[in-house]
Amino acid sequence: MAGYVPGEQPQAGKFIKLNTNENPYSPSPAVSRAIDDAVKAGLVRYPDPVANSFRTRAAEVLGVEPDWILCGNGSDDILTIVTRAFVGQGQKLRLPYPSYILYKTLAQIQGAIAEEIPFQSDWSLGQPFSNGSADLRLGFLPNPNSPSGTIISPDDVLALADQLPCPLLVDEAYVDFADYSCIELVAENEKIIVSRSMSKSYGLAGLRFGFLVAQPQMIEQLQKVKDSYNCDSIAIAGATAAINDQTWLAENRQRIFDTRKRLTDGMRDLGFDVAPSQANFVWCTHTSRPVQPIYEQLKAQRILVRYMNYPDWGDGLRISVGTDEQTDAFFAVLTTLLSKKDVDVKNSQDRAKDGRN
Amino acid sequence: MAGYVPGEQPQAGKFIKLNTNENPYSPSPAVSRAIDDAVKAGLVRYPDPVANSFRTRAAEVLGVEPDWILCGNGSDDILTIVTRAFVGQGQKLRLPYPSYILYKTLAQIQGAIAEEIPFQSDWSLGQPFSNGSADLRLGFLPNPNSPSGTIISPDDVLALADQLPCPLLVDEAYVDFADYSCIELVAENEKIIVSRSMSKSYGLAGLRFGFLVAQPQMIEQLQKVKDSYNCDSIAIAGATAAINDQTWLAENRQRIFDTRKRLTDGMRDLGFDVAPSQANFVWCTHTSRPVQPIYEQLKAQRILVRYMNYPDWGDGLRISVGTDEQTDAFFAVLTTLLSKKDVDVKNSQDRAKDGRN
Numbered sequence: 251m252a253g254y255v256p257g258e259q260p261q262a263g264k265f266i267k268l269n270t271n272e273n274p275y276s277p278s279p280a281v282s283r284a285i286d287d288a289v290k291a292g293l294v295r296y297p298d299p300v301a302n303s304f305r306t307r308a309a310e311v312l313g314v315e316p317d318w319i320l321c322g323n324g325s326d327d328i329l330t331i332v333t334r335a336f337v338g339q340g341q342k343l344r345l346p347y348p349s350y351i352l353y354k355t356l357a358q359i360q361g362a363i364a365e366e367i368p369f370q371s372d373w374s375l376g377q378p379f380s381n382g383s384a385d386l387r388l389g390f391l392p393n394p395n396s397p398s399g400t401i402i403s404p405d406d407v408l409a410l411a412d413q414l415p416c417p418l419l420v421d422e423a424y425v426d427f428a429d430y431s432c433i434e435l436v437a438e439n440e441k442i443i444v445s446r447s448m449s450k451s452y453g454l455a456g457l458r459f460g461f462l463v464a465q466p467q468m469i470e471q472l473q474k475v476k477d478s479y480n481c482d483s484i485a486i487a488g489a490t491a492a493i494n495d496q497t498w499l500a501e502n503r504q505r506i507f508d509t510r511k512r513l514t515d516g517m518r519d520l521g522f523d524v525a526p527s528q529a530n531f532v533w534c535t536h537t538s539r540p541v542q543p544i545y546e547q548l549k550a551q552r553i554l555v556r557y558m559n560y561p562d563w564g565d566g567l568r569i570s571v572g573t574d575e576q577t578d579a580f581f582a583v584l585t586t587l588l589s590k591k592d593v594d595v596k597n598s599q600d601r602a603k604d605g606r607n
Numbered sequence: 608m609a610g611y612v613p614g615e616q617p618q619a620g621k622f623i624k625l626n627t628n629e630n631p632y633s634p635s636p637a638v639s640r641a642i643d644d645a646v647k648a649g650l651v652r653y654p655d656p657v658a659n660s661f662r663t664r665a666a667e668v669l670g671v672e673p674d675w676i677l678c679g680n681g682s683d684d685i686l687t688i689v690t691r692a693f694v695g696q697g698q699k700l701r702l703p704y705p706s707y708i709l710y711k712t713l714a715q716i717q718g719a720i721a722e723e724i725p726f727q728s729d730w731s732l733g734q735p736f737s738n739g740s741a742d743l744r745l746g747f748l749p750n751p752n753s754p755s756g757t758i759i760s761p762d763d764v765l766a767l768a769d770q771l772p773c774p775l776l777v778d779e780a781y782v783d784f785a786d787y788s789c790i791e792l793v794a795e796n797e798k799i800i801v802s803r804s805m806s807k808s809y810g811l812a813g814l815r816f817g818f819l820v821a822q823p824q825m826i827e828q829l830q831k832v833k834d835s836y837n838c839d840s841i842a843i844a845g846a847t848a849a850i851n852d853q854t855w856l857a858e859n860r861q862r863i864f865d866t867r868k869r870l871t872d873g874m875r876d877l878g879f880d881v882a883p884s885q886a887n888f889v890w891c892t893h894t895s896r897p898v899q900p901i902y903e904q905l906k907a908q909r910i911l912v913r914y915m916n917y918p919d920w921g922d923g924l925r926i927s928v929g930t931d932e933q934t935d936a937f938f939a940v941l942t943t944l945l946s947k948k949d950v951d952v953k954n955s956q957d958r959a960k961d962g963r964n
Contacts, residue, residue, distance in 0.1 A: 253830065253831030253832075254831075254835060256653070256656060256835040256836070267652070270653060272651050272652055272653065273651050274651070275651070276649060276650075276651060277650055277651065281650065282646045282647075285642070285646055285841070286643070286646075288813075289639045289642055289643075290639075292633060292813065293633075293634055293638065293810065293811050293812070293813035293814050293845070294629050294630050294631070294632070294633060294634065294810045294811070294812060294813065295624070295629055295812055295813055296613070296614075296627060296629065296806070296812045296813065297812075297813050297815070299613060323680050323684075323815075323834070323837065323839075324834065324836055324837075326834040326835060326836065327680075327834055327837075330834060334716060338696060338718055339695060339696040339718065340696075352835075359691060359831075359832055361695055361696065449653070453650065453651045454650050454651070455650070455651060455652055455653045455654075455836075456645075456649065456650035456651065456652055456653065456654050456839060456840035456841070457650050457839050457840070457841065458654070458680075458836060458837075458838075458839040473610065474610030474611075474716075475610075475716055477680070477681065477683040477684055477687060478611060478613040478683060478709075479613070479681055479683065479812075479815060480680065480681075480684075480815075481815075482680075482813060482814050482815040482839070482841075482842060483813035483814070484642070484813070484814065484839075484841050484842075485839060485841075488650070
C-alpha cells in the first residue's frame with residue numbers, strides 16, 4: 251500500500267501556506283501560559299491517561315458529561331482508535347467520496363475494505379450511504395467535508411445514522427467554522443460518535459490534540475484500544491486552556507468567516523466555481539481551464555495551495571482561509587498568473603493527494 | 608477483552624511513587640528551554656511528520672544514520688506501529704513470559720495470537736523462543752525485561768534473531784540503565800528493530816516520546832502505518848534537547864546505579880530474592896512470606912510499589928529506583944512493617960497486572 255501523504259510542510263524558507271487548513275492566527279495566549287505551568291510542574295511523571303482536566307472543561311463547553319469524552323493525540327489518533335475498535339480484517343468501512351483520504355488509508359492498514367459512496371452533485375448523500383451491507387462495521391462522515399467544505403444538516407445525519415447498521419463517526423474537524431454541529435445527536439443515537447480537532451479552529455496543529463464525544467458505554471470500549479498515555483501533559487494543559495477561552499474562539503471564527511467570504515467572492519469573480527464553504531477553506535474548480543498549472547505556478551512563487559485530483563470525479567484547488575494580508579498576496583499573484591495568455595501546462599511528477607492537511 | 612491497565616497514577620495527594628519506573632530526577636534543564644522556544648516559534652503549524660531535528664541529533668548520539676530512526680508518541684506508539692505493520696488477524700506475535708503485558712494487549716487488539724514463551728529460571732530464553740511456527744509474524748523481546756530487570760546479551764539476541772523467521776523487536780526502554788545495548792545488531796540483521804523510550808532514562812514520561820532504530824527499508828514501511836503527525840512540535844523539541852545532553856544522562860545513570868545497589872542490597876538483607884537488575888527497578892520475591900499484603904500496607908502509608916502476580920509463574924514486588932531520600936523512607940516503613948508479628952493478609956480486589964509502568 252502507498253500510505254497516506256499529508257500536505258506539504260516545508261520546514262525551511264518562507265511560504266504563504268494556504269494548503270493544510272491551519273489557523274492563520276496564533277492560539278489563545280492562555281495556551282502558552284498553561285504550557286509554561288505544565289513544564290514547571292514537571293515532566294518526569296506519566297500524564298493522566300484520560301486527560302480529566304480537559305474532559306471536565308470541555309464537557310462544560312459542549313454541554314455533555316466528562317465521561318462522554320475520549321481524548322486523542324490529534325484527531326487522526328481518534329480516527330485510528332475508532333477504526334481499530336470496530337473494523338476487522340476483510341470487514342467494511344464506509345466513507346463518502348471524495349473526502350478525507352486518510353479514511354481509506356486507515357481501512358487499508360487494517361486490512362479492511364473501504365466502501366466509497368460518491369456524493370451527489372449537490373454534495374448531499376443519498377440512500378446508498380445508509381444502506382445495509384454484509385460486514386459493514388463503521389461509517390465515516392466528514393462534516394463539514396474536505397475538500398468541498400460543504401455540510402450535511404443534523405436532521406439528515408440523524409436519518410443516515412438511524413438507518414445504518416453500524417456506528418457512524420461524524421468527523422467535525424472543521425465544525426467550528428460551520429453554522430451547526432451534530433454533537434447533540436450523540437444523546438439521541440448511541441451509534442453516533444462525533445470527533446473534533448484542536449488543530450484548526452483553536453490554532454493548535456503543532457500540539458496534536460483531538461477528542462471524540464460518544465455515549466459512555468462506547469467510550470469505555472474505545473479506551474481499551476488507545477495507547478495508555480496517548481496525550482502528553484503539555485498537550486493536555488494547552489488544549490484545556492484553549493477550549494477554556496471561548497472568547498478567543500468566537501473572535502477567531504468571525505475573522506475566518508470574513509476572509510472566507512472575500513476568498514469565495516474573489517475566486518468567483520475570477521471565474522472559478524466555489525462550493526459554499528462551512529470550513530476554513532474553499533474548494534475551487536474551473537470549467538474551462540486546467541487548475542494544476544495554477545497550483546504549480548503559485549508554488550513557484552512560494553504560495554502553497556492544495557491541488558487535488560480525484561479519479562472519476564475531477565480536480566480542483568483547495569485553498570485555506572489565511573489572514574487578509576495573505577489573501578491579498580494570493581490574489582495579487584493569482585490575478586497576474588491568470589492574465590497571462592495561458593498558464594503553462596506542466597506534467598507534474600507530484601500526484602497531489604487529498605487530505606485534511 | 609480487558610484492555611491494558613497501566614500502573615496507578617494518583618492525580619491527587621502526596622505519594623512516594625516507586626511503581627511506574629519514572630525517573631526520580633528532573634530532566635535536563637535544556638528541555639524546558641527548548642520547549643519555551645518551540646512555543647514561541649508557534650503552534651499553529653503541523654509538526655515535522657518525521658521529526659528530522661530529533662533524528663539528526665539522535666543519529667549522532669547513537670552512531671547510525673537519521674533515516675534509520677522512526678519517532679513515536681512514546682514507545683507504546685512505536686510498539687503499536689510495529690504490531691500493526693507486521694501482524695494480521697489470526698497471526699502470531701511471540702513474547703517472553705513474564706514480560707510487559709502490553710504486548711499481549713496489542714496482539715488482542717489486532718485480533719492476533721500472543722504466543723508466550725516462558726523464561727528459563729535464570730531469565731534466559733531457550734530454543735523455544737526462536738523456533739519457527741506457522742503464521743509467526745513478529746517477536747517482542749524486552750531487554751532489559753520487566754518485571755525482572757534482567758538482560759540477555761547481544762550475542763544471544765543475535766542468535767535468536769538469526770533463527771527467527773520474522774522481525775524481532777528488541778524493546779530497550781530501560782537500556783540506558785544496562786551495561787550493553789543491541790543497537791549495533793541492527794546493521795547486522797535486517798530483521799532486528801530496536802525501540803527506545805525517553806520516559807525513563809531522560810525523565811520525560813510526561814512528554815511522550817520514543818523511537819526505533821531499524822534499517823531504512825524497514826523504516827520506510829513502518830512510516831506508512833504511523834499517524835502522519837504522531838509527534839507534536841513540543842515533544843520533538845524537548846526530546847531533541849534531552850538526547851543532546853549526554854552529560855546529564857551520564858550523571859543521572861550513575862545516581863540510579865548507586866541507589867539501585869542500595870535498594871538491591873537492602874532488600875536482600877530483609878530476606879527478599881532480588882533479580883540482578885539492569886534497569887531502574889528491582890524485582891523482589893520472597894520464598895516464605897506473601898508479598899501482596901506488603902504492597903497493600905505500603906500503599907496505606909502512601910508508598911506505591913507495583914505488586915505483580917503472574918499465573919503459573921508467581922508474584923513479586925517491582926520497586927522503582929527513586930531518590931536516596933525516597934529509598935530511605937521506603938526502607939523505614941518496610942522495616943517497621945516486617946518487624947510486626949505478621950503482615951495482615953487481605954484479600955485484595957485489585958488484580959495487579961504487569962506493565963512497564
